Amino acid sequence: DAKTTQPNSMESNEEEPVHLPCNHSTISGTDYIHWYRQLPSQGPEYVIHGLTSNVNNRMASLAIAEDRKSSTLILHRATLRDAAVYYCILRDSNAGGTSYGKLTFGQGTILTVHP
C-alpha cells in the first residue's frame, strides 16, 4: 500500500480555518485520497475523498496538489467538535475482492481546537 505522512499534531482556535497536510509521494494513478477522522471514544468516520480535483462537502474541503503527491484537508471554521485524530488514507480504485474492506491507517494528526 502506498504510504502517507502526516504531522503528529496540530492546534487551532475555534472558528478559524484549519489546514491538515498529507504527503503521499508514492501515490499511483488509481489511488483515491480518503480522509477519515476519529473523535474521542468513537470509531473512525469518513470525511471526504478525491482523485485529482479539489472536492467540497458539508464537512470539509480537500485540496489536491497538481502532481497528486500531497493533499490538504481544510476545515473552514473549526469547532470544538472537530477535535479528533485525522487520517489520510490512499485507496486503490481497482481494489476489489480481498482488499475491498481494508483501510491502511497511519498514525494520523491529532487536532486540538482551543476555545
Added chain:
Amino acid sequence: ETGVTQSPTHLIKTRGQQVTLRCSSQSGHNTVSWYQQALGQGPQFIFQYYREEENGRGNFPPRFSGLQFPNYSSELNVNALELDDSALYLCASSLFPRTGPTYEQYFGPGTRLTVT
C-alpha cells in the same frame, strides 16, 4: 437507518482465555471488516468477511477468527489471549460492489478489551 453497533462496550479477560466480540452492520451492507487499535496507534486491519466467508486478512495469527451471519451481523473470536491483545476492536461495514466511487466504511464505536 441504524448505524454499526458493537457489544460489549468493555471487556476484561485473563491471559489464555477466549473472547467473542459482536458487531451488527449497517442495514444493507454485505461486507464487514475488523480492526485492532492499540493505544495511541491507528487501527490495524485484521480481516474482512463477504458473503459469510473470510476473503482478506491482515498480519494477524490464526487465533483471530470470525464469523459473518446471513443477517450481516458478525463475530470476532480471539483464542489464547495474550497481554498484547489489549486494544480497541473496531468493526466496519460497507457495501460491495460499491454503487459509486465513495465506498466508504462505516465504523462502530468499538469494544475495549483488556487482558490481564
